[in-house]
Amino acid sequence: MGSRWIFLSAMHSLTCILSVxxxxxxxxxxxxxxxxxxxxxxxxxxxxx
Structure with missing residues (x-):
């Protein structure tokens, strides 16, 4: 559960950075x-x- 959350957070951050x-x-x-x-x-x- 924990590692999956980290992965999703990282993907979200990456998407966000690319959007910026x-x-x-x-x-x-x-x-x-x-x-x-x-x-x-x-x-x-x-x-x-």
Missing amino acids: EALSEHCLYSKICASEISLLGLLSYLVLR
Whole structure:
């Protein structure tokens, strides 16, 4: 369960990063996306710990 969640989070983050690359002029979206990735990273850290 835990590793599957990490994998899904990673895939979501990657999709998000690629979206930001494609829409780099949209600063607000980039900021939202960055905070989302940070939250997922924190969750992943807590789950793995």
